[in-house]
Amino acid sequence: MNETLKQPMKQTDGAKLSLFMPTHLSDPENRQDPIVFKNLLRDAEEKLKEFPEGTLVRVMDELNQLQKDIMFWNRTKGGIGILASEAETRIHHLTYPVPASIKIGHEFHVLPLLKYQEGEPEAFLADISRNRLxxxxFDGHTVKAVRPAGLEQDFYDLFDDFDPDSDGGSGNFNGLVGSYHGGWSKAEEERKDREKYFRYLDNAFTRLYKDQPMPVILSGTTENLSAFREIAKGDFYAEAAIDKPLDSLNAHQIRDTVTKIMEDRRKAKYQKTTDMASVALSDNRAETDLAKIRKLAQEGRVAEFLVNEQYISExxxxxxxxxxxxxxxxAKIKPMAYEDESRPEPYLAILRY
Known part of the structure; x- marks a missing residue:
């Protein structure tokens, strides 16, 4: 989650630097990223010569060292945003590309960060079958396998004395004894085993979400997905799922499918925001005039400030x-987007009262 707009930068009267640029994941494009960064720093040095409130010597030294940091450039995603003053420097690894720009002024240029205020499009992708996970x-660009500590990914690892070839018996599940009654059919036994395993996974995903609050996208056969949905209690599961095992898709298909799911989630979130704006306008609890919004802000009456996504690059x-x-x-700062472009407001303030 982008914290800059939630936790203001430390106050200072000196110069403020705002740097944005797109970055690349693969060669040869990513070789140019440090060069573009170096050119932006050169532009910043020229602009600082004309700025009377300070030259940001310490900041420029740090950023010139960053330009040479190979590990830093290997970790970038779609773009970077840097806000810096003599009091503080914050670096944002952005999932989406942003236009290259360098600004020196009395205020930070925060508009490009609005798009990420609702959080980066990160997610866990859980490929489930009846006896393994x-x-x-997903970081917004790539999908990579992970094994969180304490999350068992295979059913039989949870049953230290379970015989998968037997028709019934008993086994230990995380130290708890579970009884298996002789005479069950193979299909009934598999159904009960799947239910037990899916309950374990739902609890494990709940713990994982508390540590890393990201949506979980499910994949698997329609039968397994339906069975898991009946058991799952968490509200962090994405509504959309991939209704086939991942091993039936190639890497590009997986990435494109997850990207589409996350984009649809973003649009749905934007729709809720725009619906809220419409209600506030109809109830006379909204303002679109910038001068009036500034006055209302001074009075502490602005609860949320929405900026149309089309104007974020302004x-x-x-x-x-x-x-x-x-x-x-x-006040909460949020982006908004109108799918049908029926609303012209570049920004809108929702009032507390």
Whole structure:
């Protein structure tokens, strides 16, 4: 989650630097990223010569060292955003590309960060069958296998004395004895084993979500997905799922499918925001005039400030200044998007009263 708009940068009267640029995951494009960064720093040095409130010597030294840090450039995703002053430096690894820009001023340029205010499109991808799990992490670009500590991914690892070829018996499940009655059919035994294993997975995913609050996207056969949904209690499971085992898809198909699911989730979240804006306008609890919003912000009456996604790339010092002031009052800053482009407001404030 992008914390800059939740926790304001430390206050300082000196120069403020805002740097944004797209980055690349693969060769040869990613070889150019440090060069683009170096050119942006050169532009920053020139702009700082004209800025009377300080030259950010310490910050520029840090950023020049960062330009040479190979490990840093190997970890980038879609873009980076850097906000820095003599008091503090924050680096954001962005999942999506942003236009290259460098700004020096009295306010931080925060508009490009609004798109990420609702959180990066990260998720766990859980490929489940009746007796095993394969868990993956999606960072917005790539899918990679993970094995969180304490999460058993195979059914038989949970039953230290269970005989999969027997028709009945008893076994230990995480130290608890579970009885298996002789005479069960093979199909009934497999159903009960699956139910027990799926309950374990649901509890394990709940613990995982508490540590790493990301949605869980399920994949597997329609039968297993249906059985798991009947048991699952967590509200963090994505509504959409991949209704086939992942080993039936190649890496590109998996990535494209997960990306589509996450994009649909983002659109649904935006729709809720725009619906809320419509209700606030109809109830006369919203304002779209920037000067009036600034006055309402000074009175502490703005609860949420929404910026149309189409305007996020705009170079507006006035809007940056207002967002920084609103953040200090505790107002929530959110992006919004209209699918049908029926609403013209570039920004909108929802009032507390």
């Amino acid at each position: 394969r868990l993956y992490y 170079d507006s010092q006035e809007l940056d200044s207002l967002i920084n002031d609103l953040t200090a009052t505790g």
